[in-house]
Amino acid sequence: MGYAPSALALVPFVSVENMMRIVHAVGIERFLAALAGYIEEDFRRWELFDKTPRVATHSREGVIELMPTSDGESYGFKYVNGHPKNTKEGRQTVTAFGVMAEVDTGYPVLITEMTILTALRTAAMSALAAKFLAPEGARSMAIIGNGAQSEFQAVAFRSLVGIDRLSLYDIDRTASERCAKNLAGRGFDIAVCASPEAAVEGADIVTTVTADKQYATILTDNMVGPGIHINAAGGDCPGKTELHRDILLRSSIFVEYPPQTRVEGEIQQLEKDHEVTELWQVITGKAAGRAGRDQITLFDSVGFAVEDFSALRYMRDLIRTTPYFDELDLLADPDDPRDLFGMLMRAAALPA
Numbered sequence: 046m047g048y049a050p051s052a053l054a055l056v057p058f059v060s061v062e063n064m065m066r067i068v069h070a071v072g073i074e075r076f077l078a079a080l081a082g083y084i085e086e087d088f089r090r091w092e093l094f095d096k097t098p099r100v101a102t103h104s105r106e107g108v109i110e111l112m113p114t115s116d117g118e119s120y121g122f123k124y125v126n127g128h129p130k131n132t133k134e135g136r137q138t139v140t141a142f143g144v145m146a147e148v149d150t151g152y153p154v155l156i157t158e159m160t161i162l163t164a165l166r167t168a169a170m171s172a173l174a175a176k177f178l179a180p181e182g183a184r185s186m187a188i189i190g191n192g193a194q195s196e197f198q199a200v201a202f203r204s205l206v207g208i209d210r211l212s213l214y215d216i217d218r219t220a221s222e223r224c225a226k227n228l229a230g231r232g233f234d235i236a237v238c239a240s241p242e243a244a245v246e247g248a249d250i251v252t253t254v255t256a257d258k259q260y261a262t263i264l265t266d267n268m269v270g271p272g273i274h275i276n277a278a279g280g281d282c283p284g285k286t287e288l289h290r291d292i293l294l295r296s297s298i299f300v301e302y303p304p305q306t307r308v309e310g311e312i313q314q315l316e317k318d319h320e321v322t323e324l325w326q327v328i329t330g331k332a333a334g335r336a337g338r339d340q341i342t343l344f345d346s347v348g349f350a351v352e353d354f355s356a357l358r359y360m361r362d363l364i365r366t367t368p369y370f371d372e373l374d375l376l377a378d379p380d381d382p383r384d385l386f387g388m389l390m391r392a393a394a395l396p397a
C-alpha cells in the first residue's frame with residue numbers, strides 16, 4: 046500500500062501558473078483593489094500584529110530577506126531576494142514565495158509563489174498610500190524605473206487613485222517602451238520620456254522604482270515642485286536609495302514600520318530622530334495625511350511583512366473559491382502521530 050496523507054496534512058500550493066490564472070479569473074484591477082482592501086484592514090488593526098524588521102542577509106550582489114509577522118491567529122512569512130544585477134543574466138531582480146500557517150496548530154495552510162504577488166502587493170500598497178496622501182484630483186504620474194514592478198504600479202494607481210496619464214523614464218529606453226506597450230489599451234495616455242526631468246514635469250505623483258545597489262539620485266531637489274506626492278519604492282536596503290537628501294528635508298514623510306525604514310528607506314540619509322508619520326496612523330485617522338496644497342508628501346516605501354501577510358490572507362480566502370491550486374504532500378502524517386520512525390521504515394516497501 047502507498048503512503049496516503051490525510052487532508053489535514055495536505056497544504057494548498059499556488060504555483061506561478063495558477064497565480065496567473067487566479068489574477069485573470071478575478072481581473073487585475075479588481076484583484077489590486079481587493080488586495081488593497083486587505084492591506085487597509087490589516088493596517089487598521091496594526092497594533093495587534095507581532096512586528097519585527099525583516100531579517101536581511103546582505104552580499105556584494107544583493108540581499109535575501111525573511112519577513113515574518115502574526116496577528117495571533119495566523120502566522121505568515123515571505124522569502125524574498127533583491128539582486129539588481131540579475132536581469133543581465135536573464136534572472137529577475139526580485140523573486141519571492143510565502144507561507145501562511147495557523148498559530149493554533151503551527152500547520153501551514155498555504156504556500157504560494159510571491160514574485161507576482163509581491164509586485165501586486167507593492168503596487169496595491171503604494172496606491173493605497175497615495176489615496177491618503179496624493180493631491181486631490183491627481184490624474185498624472187511619472188514612473189522612473191520601468192522594470193518588473195512598473196506596470197503593476199501603473200495599473201494599481203489607475204484602479205485606486207484614478208491616474209490616467211503616465212510619463213515613463215528609464216535609463217534603458219527599451220524598458221520604457223516595453224512598459225508602454227504592456228499598458229496599451231488600459232486607458233492611459235502614455236509618454237516615453239528622454240530624461241527624468243521631462244518625466245516629472247507637471248506630474249501630480251512621481252513613482253521611483255529603480256534598482257541599483259547604491260546611493261542613487263534618481264530625483265534631485267530642483268525636480269520636485271510643491272504639492273506633489275512621491276512614491277519612493279525602489280530604495281529598500283541599507284546603501285540603496287533614490288532621492289537626494291534635500292528632497293527629504295522639504296517633505297512630509299510617511300513610512301510603514303519606522304524600525305525597518307530607518308535602516309532601509311530613504312530616511313537612512315537623515316538623523317535617527319527625524320520626524321516621520323506611520324501610515325497606519327493616517328489610515329486610522331490618528332494622524333493627518335496631506336495637510337495642504339503645497340505640501341510635498343513622500344511615501345518612503347520599503348515593503349513590510351504585514352503587507353505580505355495581507356496578500357497571503359487574500360490568497361488563502363481566494364483559493365477557497367477557485368480550483369487554481371494544488372495540494373502538496375508537505376507535512377509528514379503518520380497514522381500514529383508519534384510513530385514517525387515507523388512510518389519511515391514501512392516506506393521501505395513502497396514501490397521505487
Ligand code: NAD
Pocket residue numbers: 127129132138139163167189190191192193194195214215216217220254255256257261263277278279280281346347348349
Ligand atoms: P527591475 O530590475 O526589473 O527594474 C528596475 C529598472 O530600473 C530597470 O529597468 C533599470 O534600467 C531601471 N533603472 C536603474 N537605474 C536607473 C536610473 N538611475 N534611472 C532610471 N531608471 C533606472 O527591478 P524591479 O523588480 O522593477 O524592482 C525595482 C525596485 O523596486 C528594486 O530596487 C526592488 O528592490 C524594489 N522593490 C521594492 C518593493 C517595496 O515594497 N518597496 C517591492 C518590490 C521591489
